[in-house]
Amino acid sequence: MTGTDDTTNPFGEAADPATPLTRLQELAEHHPETRAVIAANPSTYPGLLEWLSELGDPEIDGAIAARRARTAGVDPSAPSEAPVRRPTAERFAGAGAGAAASQRPAETTAETPATRAAGPARPVTPTDGSAIVTRTPDAPPNEVQPERRSTPWAGILAVAAALVVLVLGGVWIFNLPGGDDETTNAGATDPAFPPLEEDPDESGSDAPAPADTDELADAISALEAVPSSSNCEDTGPDIEAITQFAAAAAPEGTWGDPAHGDLVIDTLKDLKDECGREHAQAVVDQIIGEPNTNAALRNAIQSDMSWLEIPEIPADAQQMPGFAVAGANMACVLSGSDVVCTVVGHNLDTPEGCLPGGISLEIDSSGAAAVNCNRSANADPLLSDGQSAYNGELACTVEGTEVNCWSTESGEGFRLGPSTLELY
Template identity: 25%
Template sequence: MTQSELLRLAQDPGTPLHTLQQLAQEYPGLRPAIALNPSTYPALLEWLGALGDPAVNQALAQRSAGAPPGGPYGAPVGPPIDVSENEPRSVLPWLLAFLALAFVAAVVWVLLTFFSGPAPAQSGPDAGAVTAPAAPAPAPEEETPAPAESPVEEVRPAPEGAFDIQSFLAPSGNIGCVFGEDTVKCTIDEHSFVPSQGQCDASSPVEVTINADGKQSVKCVKDLDVTGTTLQYEQSAARGPFACTARETGIECWHTVSGESFTLSREALR
């Protein structure tokens, strides 16, 4: 792989995270470009910052301050990266230098031993040890998103253009309805019918309710205690799984999932 291809990989936000980690370990000259790459993950940035490389530190400072416009993917505007450092370094010069250093150390140790006796023991097992930067943490695994819940199928959806309101009154003001969290209930003040449920007579206001299971209940109440917007004839209101429509024949309300409904008017409850 050429030097320009390696530099492109180091700057490209689409480069896989494990590839950025490998480039940072094997090619020191690419580390400033990797520090400026917006896709570089936090653990790798911390590792780069621990190296003490001035060029890397400058790139990290530029990244924290925000990259200036004009360059692709926030390309650095500081000193250019020496791509000659991207080639793997030869092992032979390092090996020769190590052997020479070992030879000099051996000669010094012999001279010290001969003239001043045994060398004093180190104060601890880690004395003189140089702490190297820890290896970068592995790239974080991408979480698989949970499957979305399938929408509830409605037997009888709310009409288009229905108002999303908490409560409303019929045009006559004789019927008022309230949407609850899992119910819709309507109360009629004056009526001529006697309901089969609730032990009510024609002189008491009647409250009719449908719950989230589509079940209907009827009871007597003291008065019509409902306020809200007046819903004109042929207008609808809806909230949650419930909907109502005002008609001249009465107020009809229903549960959109089960389709269960009631129609409340002065003459009857159906």
């Protein structure tokens, strides 16, 4: 049978209260003949009981009814005429034998004058103080016997006896040729299988706890909005959104999805581009400096801080006051204290304050990058892709038909080209 171990006794496992919950669920799924026994097992969890009750099997329903009757508050110390019965696990431990168990007579039957005459009667303990006459084994067959009092156990034992007969019948059918065809019939019309409740013996996994889906989605949205919503002055709201995202995505200090760590870095890079390196550096310093910072967040930031580093002047850069970019109608002037680049003949949207045709970006003497169309640049010689120029603490590198200029003191800069305009 698929997913089962034929070397074990499924009935014994189904009846044993010590059987793990995962095994009970497996037996219920792959051994339909054990379902009534599982229903009677006191360790069967509520979700599986509910699933069994939805199958509409009279045998299972009887076992569940008997189970509920046992837990309905019947006093086990009350006098009863019922014989001592073996526990469920003991009765079914040998169910694989089938034949021996089938020889046992039902222990509770309706009593008639004929059955009273057929054999010795069991003693009955009075419950109201009245005397009860009992017949000895050699009493005459026609001797009148007193009426027996019914007890709450009578109905329970009747159901249990019926359950035994039905289970043994299931064993007999199961052992017939073709009776093991579970892949064809088992679960064909069964309801959806219940979720397995945690087994105390199988807990303790080291896997990170899953994050709440709605909470995580909201946290991601708030994180991605940080660069555009920041006022670039107060670090508090930016830090709050970042730390709340980490709490939702890594509640135990480990990312449920490694991509969440990359998302934090991308957000901080965008924040640097929007608000400048100084603001982004302040956000990072405060997050790392907080002793209670989420471990996953701290590790993600510290694992990649290259985006915060200020590029140095390239070793092969040429010191010059200005240059033009080969292949683009663009030039830059480096005065030593600031730099301005102008592009003409572009396909960019014209920024506010600029006239159509030319756009100028600058890094001023304070190291701040901005749009300034009140200035323009016109210079030579030509620099090609990969070549660099510098003057003072300012440097520029040609990247294709674009130019990347930055301050080695503030870290702020810009990229400008016929199709590119970016401040960082």
